[in-house]
Amino acid sequence: MALLEVRDLKTHFRTDDGIVKAVDGVSFSIEKGQTLGIVGESGSGKSVTCLTIMGLNPKRNTISSGEAIFKGENLLAMSSSRLRDIRGNDIAMIFQDPMTSLNPVHRIGAQLVEAIQLHRDVTKRQARARALELLNAVGIPRAERRIDDYPHQFSGGMRQRVMIAMALVNDPDLLIADEPTTALDVTTQAQILTLMTDLQKDFGSAIIIITHDLGVIAEVADDVVVMYAAKVAEHAPVDNLFKRPHHPYTWGLLGSLPRLDADVERLVQIRGQPPSLLNPPRGCRFHPRCPYVMGICKTVEPELLPAGDEADHVQACHLDVATKDREAAKVLAGTMAEAS
Amino acid sequence: MAEATVPVAAATNGGVRGDELLVVEDLKKYFPVTRGIIFQKQVAAVKAVDGVSFAVRQGETLGVVGESGCGKSTMARCVMRLLDVTGGRIVFDGRDITRLSRAEMRPYRREMMMIFQDPYASLNPRKRVGFIVAEALEVHKMGTEAEIKKRVQELLEVVGLNPEHYNRFPHEFSGGQRQRIGVARALAVNPKLIVCDEPVSALDVSVQAQILNLLKDLQSSFGLTYVFIAHDLNVVRHISDRVMVMYLGHAVEIASRTDLYAEPKHPYTGALLSAVPIPDPEVGRERRRIVLEGDVPSPINPPSACWFHPRCPRFREGHCDVETPPLKSFGDGHVAACHYPLERWPMTEDEIRHATGGRVS
Numbered sequence A: 001m002a003l004l005e006v007r008d009l010k011t012h013f014r015t016d017d018g019i020v021k022a023v024d025g026v027s028f029s030i031e032k033g034q035t036l037g038i039v040g041e042s043g044s045g046k047s048v049t050c051l052t053i054m055g056l057n058p059k060r061n062t063i064s065s066g067e068a069i070f071k072g073e074n075l076l077a078m079s080s081s082r083l084r085d086i087r088g089n090d091i092a093m094i095f096q097d098p099m100t101s102l103n104p105v106h107r108i109g110a111q112l113v114e115a116i117q118l119h120r121d122v123t124k125r126q127a128r129a130r131a132l133e134l135l136n137a138v139g140i141p142r143a144e145r146r147i148d149d150y151p152h153q154f155s156g157g158m159r160q161r162v163m164i165a166m167a168l169v170n171d172p173d174l175l176i177a178d179e180p181t182t183a184l185d186v187t188t189q190a191q192i193l194t195l196m197t198d199l200q201k202d203f204g205s206a207i208i209i210i211t212h213d214l215g216v217i218a219e220v221a222d223d224v225v226v227m228y229a230a231k232v233a234e235h236a237p238v239d240n241l242f243k244r245p246h247h248p249y250t251w252g253l254l255g256s257l258p259r260l261d262a263d264v265e266r267l268v269q270i271r272g273q274p275p276s277l278l279n280p281p282r283g284c285r286f287h288p289r290c291p292y293v294m295g296i297c298k299t300v301e302p303e304l305l306p307a308g309d310e311a312d313h314v315q316a317c318h319l320d321v322a323t324k325d326r327e328a329a330k331v332l333a334g335t336m337a338e339a340s
Numbered sequence B: 001m002a003e004a005t006v007p008v009a010a011a012t013n014g015g016v017r018g019d020e021l022l023v024v025e026d027l028k029k030y031f032p033v034t035r036g037i038i039f040q041k042q043v044a045a046v047k048a049v050d051g052v053s054f055a056v057r058q059g060e061t062l063g064v065v066g067e068s069g070c071g072k073s074t075m076a077r078c079v080m081r082l083l084d085v086t087g088g089r090i091v092f093d094g095r096d097i098t099r100l101s102r103a104e105m106r107p108y109r110r111e112m113m114m115i116f117q118d119p120y121a122s123l124n125p126r127k128r129v130g131f132i133v134a135e136a137l138e139v140h141k142m143g144t145e146a147e148i149k150k151r152v153q154e155l156l157e158v159v160g161l162n163p164e165h166y167n168r169f170p171h172e173f174s175g176g177q178r179q180r181i182g183v184a185r186a187l188a189v190n191p192k193l194i195v196c197d198e199p200v201s202a203l204d205v206s207v208q209a210q211i212l213n214l215l216k217d218l219q220s221s222f223g224l225t226y227v228f229i230a231h232d233l234n235v236v237r238h239i240s241d242r243v244m245v246m247y248l249g250h251a252v253e254i255a256s257r258t259d260l261y262a263e264p265k266h267p268y269t270g271a272l273l274s275a276v277p278i279p280d281p282e283v284g285r286e287r288r289r290i291v292l293e294g295d296v297p298s299p300i301n302p303p304s305a306c307w308f309h310p311r312c313p314r315f316r317e318g319h320c321d322v323e324t325p326p327l328k329s330f331g332d333g334h335v336a337a338c339h340y341p342l343e344r345w346p347m348t349e350d351e352i353r354h355a356t357g358g359r360v361s
Helices: A046-053 A080-086 A108-119 A124-137 A156-168 A186-203 A214-220 A238-243 A248-255 A321-332 B008-012 B072-079 B102-109 B129-139 B145-158 B163-167 B175-187 B205-222 B233-239 B257-262 B267-275 B281-286 B349-353
Strands: A004-015 A018-030 A035-039 A062-070 A091-094 A174-178 A206-211 A223-228 A231-237 B020-035 B041-057 B061-065 B087-092 B112-115 B193-197 B225-229 B242-247 B250-256
Touching: A004 A046, A018 A046, A018 A062, A018 A223, A018 A231, A035 A046, A035 A214, A046 A062, A046 A174, A046 A206, A091 A156, A108 A124, A108 A156, A124 A156, A156 A186, A186 A206, A186 A214, A186 B267, A206 A214, A214 A238, A214 B281, A223 A238, A223 A248, A231 A238, A231 A248, A238 B281, A248 A321, A248 B205, B020 B072, B020 B225, B041 B072, B041 B087, B041 B225, B061 B072, B061 B233, B072 B193, B072 B225, B112 B175, B129 B145, B129 B163, B129 B175, B145 B163, B145 B175, B175 B205, B205 B225, B205 B233, B225 B233, B242 B257, B242 B267, B250 B257, B250 B267
Parallel strands: A035 A206, A035 A223, A091 A174, A174 A206, B041 B250, B061 B225, B061 B242, B112 B193, B193 B225
Antiparallel strands: A004 A018, A004 A062, A223 A231, B020 B041, B020 B087, B242 B250
């Protein structure tokens, strides 16, 4: 059985302008020890998906439906006290900005000890020893001296290491990392990604990593979900996604990346803007921006189905497989058709 | 391998002189660190930019890369004369502008414009787009009211916005569209040089591609010269003709785009290149990475001699921490400041540790 299985997850927000369907029918599952990457642009619903799983959306104006089965229990139908037990214990989260997610007026040691004592019946001394052990595990130099420093005394990369240490305090089975390296420089990003994959080997956790960077996805993920306008556009094992992408939106993302290992004169640009989720387009949500749009795309919403013979590679697009393979090959060669 | 030390200005442009639009020589910008409330005593200095020299030729794009805090934005602000420099020379279009007064600077202001990183913070939310784009035209008295309005509408069209949106406010536009407004504003007075300070860092990849294509198109139609600052090496590679790598206020390597990415000489450049995630799982898995230890040191108290030595995999005690490496030429305008430059690329971590280059003086 999968560690976490998300089925038909929907999160809608009531706003003054109407209902924003921030997540609209997302399904995926993740096994123990696996890394799932969720990629998409701002506003595609990738962060809201994870906040919903964690039960962190504001109650006041959120309508959620669907299921998120974690070790046999539905996280969405759980009492808040049970959910609080699971959060930080079985599931932990790392946020994008390490400066705003650490409390600036408490020493990092105290913050770690608090997180440990919340979930475990240990003395302060034992908790502190555990905190020190974790700071060493995430590679903070001279941890025994730095444990009593405040967050502002750490650099961005070091703070993100502290956040990872905090996420790991209770050996979580699932770690959700929301853009963990976006605020960091490339060299620091490389350190943090290496650290995360090493820790995954040691601790055996499953990781959901949310990012907009396809390069990061290619390095760490086993499985990739591409989200567009609150829905899953494509879901595939990482090698398949980069070798045989099936969805025109994925092509657009791949083509719009400037790359170190290839020369292109002009980048592919996806025309227009992502749609408003107050009033998404009818039919396929990508059709107003898609260079391959057909009549059917404007009226019938494509289902998430395998395009070729691989059952684990699903996508939501009406194009036939032959066209997809032909066009995908062009994208990978750097010559995608562009809508004008 | 040519290892002779060459005069810096000549080194940065391959010895060719004459067609440079911008020449920067030994630029220094120190920010004082003071103590005391009434009697402020300078106790130290942040050496944000410490002796950077480069030249930008007419019509080319110079990319500037480096980690946060390496001084690339300060360098740009000094070049634009938004900050007063501590030392060095800035020559724009054949004239030394380093010490010009505000009034003397004014005619040059319309020749050099800037595009900023954050399209949300760099546009005044209370002003209409028409006003924002027209402001520079009005300041420099470039035309009558009707002419200016016509020019603004042309500009909006050039950058791919609807000219009828002249009367809208910035909040009515998306991030990518706002960045287009920033581009239109920079283009308004027909500048020769545009300094772009991380213009696409805040944008999504698909929008980033739109803006990068736009900047390239504008360059070929108006013959613009860019200084393009970014921390994303992929983006810099895509847009630049030549690239300067900065570390801790210094230029550690300058080369043409192809040379820099195919044959980096400075170990720091190598480490940066090897840290960039490649969007191809197969290539990514096979690639070996140089992981740098630690963080960028404080520019208040920088390391002795070579600034990179505490993190460098090729560090040789008694040489790198004693003698500051000069910018050495590797031919074709490729310069790097390292005693033990990389022999080839790519290299494994082991090969990098065992430099074959001997001691050079």
